Amino acid sequence: KKVRKTLIAGFILFLVSEVLFFVGFFWTYFDRFFHLSAFLGSRSVPFGLEMSIWYKKPLVATLVLITSGYLGNAAHYWMKMKDWHKAVSYSILCILFGYIFLIMQLEEYMHLLFDISDSVFGSIFYLMTGFHGFHVIIGMIFLNFQHDRLYYYHFSQERNLGYGLALVYWHFVDIIWILLYVSLYLLNYNFGQAENPYHSYFRIVTNFSFFING
Secondary structure, three states, rough: HHHHHHHHHHHHHHHHHHHHHHHHHHHEEEEEHHHOOOHOOOOOOOOOOOOOOOOOOHHHHHHHHHHHHHHHHHHHHHHHOHHHHHHHHHHHHHHHHHHHHHHHHHHHHHHOOOOOOOOHHHHHHHHHHHHHHHHHHHHHHHHHHHHHHHHOOOOOOOOOHHHHHHHHHHHHHHHHHHHHHHHHHHOOHHHOOOOOOOHHHHHHHHHHHHHOOO
């Protein structure tokens, strides 16, 4: 029990450090978001930088990552129910969806029309999504290792702490991505290109140009 408590305490401290790591990125991003520069047209995203449409590939990637977390929970549940075949199957699907997310993220990088040197927003965008991708890779390594232990019957109904901690980290990665999705894609979508007039009004609100220019 002492070893388990020590492992849990160490993992919590590690997770807190990861949270603080991303807090610094979000702080930087929103400091820029709420203090728009007139030189950039009072926009959070400078003119000329085209973001991916939030309800297309970014939304699909978000659903893929959330589904991966759900499948991981299902694997953990069936592990506790002693159904090892279902636990292994769901664990494989969890890892597979994680790889799909990474491929989608890489594919987006290959088709974006701006890079890390294009304005402050470009730098923050690549830093935040890039470091999140790095943490996804860490989570995938964690899950793969725990899946191997599951496959070779290293876990029991009562003793499955390693897989549980891997899932906690994976859900942390999920939550960070949801926050990134809302902050970078949803709030910065170029509604001026939308055909629906409602989107143009929403653009004024989300970019706060109404309050700044008014």
